[in-house]
Amino acid sequence: MSTYETMPFQLETERLILRPWDEGDAAEFSDLLAERGDGKPPVERIRTSIGELLAATETTGIALLPIERRDEGDFIGYCGLIIGRTTLEEPEIAYELFQHAHGRGYATEAARAVLGAAAATGRKRLWSTTRTWNTASLRVLEKLGFERDRVSTDEKGEIVWLTRALP
Numbered sequence: 001m002s003t004y005e006t007m008p009f010q011l012e013t014e015r016l017i018l019r020p021w022d023e024g025d026a027a028e029f030s031d032l033l034a035e036r037g038d039g040k041p042p043v044e045r046i047r048t049s050i051g052e053l054l055a056a057t058e059t060t061g062i063a064l065l066p067i068e069r070r071d072e073g074d075f076i077g078y079c080g081l082i083i084g085r086t087t088l089e090e091p092e093i094a095y096e097l098f099q100h101a102h103g104r105g106y107a108t109e110a111a112r113a114v115l116g117a118a119a120a121t122g123r124k125r126l127w128s129t130t131r132t133w134n135t136a137s138l139r140v141l142e143k144l145g146f147e148r149d150r151v152s153t154d155e156k157g158e159i160v161w162l163t164r165a166l167p
Helices: 023-034 043-060 106-120 135-143
Strands: 016-018 064-069 075-082 092-097 125-131 147-154 157-165
Touching: 016 106, 023 043, 023 075, 064 092, 064 106, 075 106, 092 106, 106 135, 125 135, 135 157
Parallel strands: 092 125
Antiparallel strands: 016 064, 064 075, 075 092, 125 157, 147 157
């Protein structure tokens, strides 16, 4: 069993609300994933994925959370902690936003809230991995104090590994 506190699953910032997944998020989550250019996943499959995310949260005490804009009440993406390419002790911060929401500081704002939530669990370090071509994501991570650790390669190309100590 984990020696870490469970992270809060409801985070609020000046402009955003990060909250637990709901089955009603499946269609919009599918639309978001379609923006990656690999086709649109079926909503039923995404509903299953949401169930898996919620089950993983129960087990791990960390979560990937949908992001809503506070004033508009619309789903614009997700941000949170995942095991991903790392470990439960030193999880990865992950985020993805609809293209129409890029360039407004939402990813930085959401990720900053998640950093606070991660620190509250008692963890000492977080990771993030992103593709070398993803300059916007690298800028967000730089603003949050992440530092480059190494670069690795997989079948899709180069991955930048970044890390950040938590207070």
